[in-house]
Amino acid sequence: MTEANKEQLRASFIVKQLQSKEYLLKSGELCKFECFVHKGILRSYYCQGEEERITHFSMEGDWVSDYNSLLTKQKSRINIQALEETELLSISPERLEELGLHIPNWDRVGRLFFEKQLREKEKEMELRIALSAEKRYVKLLNEEPIILKRVSLNMIAKYLGIKAESLSRIRKRLASKK
């Protein structure tokens, strides 16, 4: 990639600022961005009846989007909400398309990007697959301790697919074990 290309790329991003609890995307909308998280943390979730199901936390260095909506141009079913004051670098799919015409190896970059996303998704899925809630919590504790530190237990419970009360009991049980 030439210097001119890099400059082109940098100039294509728009800075977005979100307050805590502000939404980047709401279900029913079309997702028209890919965002790089520069500062802050967000949750992606969807509603299952009364329940909110958190699918993912995105923080510094991560990319956040609803790829399903973005790539198929269908309405999104997920909500993306900032959990802290958050700063994002946003780019539109049209702009990405344009860049692709000018920058060599662009598709290769895209391929590697999606390969990585897929691997992360597979890893994330392991956490979900039918361990007991306690084991899921311990796994999260070991593998993603940063999330535990930055996010309320309420959100962690929604991520683990259990009630906050249950999480509280699990934590108590674990504390008494050690």
Next chain:
Amino acid sequence: MTEANKEQLRASFIVKQLQSKEYLLKSGELCKFECFVHKGILRSYYCQGEEERITHFSMEGDWVSDYNSLLTKQKSRINIQALEETELLSISPERLEELGLHIPNWDRVGRLFFEKQLREKEKEMELRIALSAEKRYVKLLNEEPIILKRVSLNMIAKYLGIKAESLSRIRKRLASKK
């Protein structure tokens, strides 16, 4: 893609035959293939202590691989096993790499492929996220009835993350409702 390219591509695949219960990949091995399922059905699973956790069923028209092992060159943690007599078209990552050098837009094809894989993975994850076992079963019944027809209830239970006995009870409960 030219006719010559297509021919090149076709010639790169090796036919693999598996009997029912034979393994395409065992955990601990390196995954060195991407396979197109021509006929048959396979399950991908890993072992969690004593339990087998099925992550995915692959059948006619699907691609099957352990992308994590394939792309990172690390030992696989998953097992891929045929559940019926199965015929696969297999290609090695080296051969794919070679083809990439000769076929225009190859990276684009790869990108679109992984985009699709990611979307499917996201969809699959929804099934997992903390619905009750009964709702997960009903969802599977509605969205993937073919799987139900082809695979033993034992396997379905392992896919849903419950015991076969529980699945049996759920089925009984549902039958009496209607």
Next chain:
DNA sequence: GGCATTTCTTAACCTAAGTCAATTGTATTA
């Protein structure tokens, strides 16, 4: 500081799913 709001914990009770053990059903094959 004091008041409100959100976050977290606790308790009593209920339900879904796990466990263990036995039984029935069904293919396969000797």
Next chain:
DNA sequence: TAATACAATTGACTTAGGTTAAGAAATGCC
């Protein structure tokens, strides 16, 4: 045809997690 193996169900009992409601701790705000 019995004999074996595997698949599915059933029952009695236990346990993890949901439900509801209340209280404690932490946080923000005037």
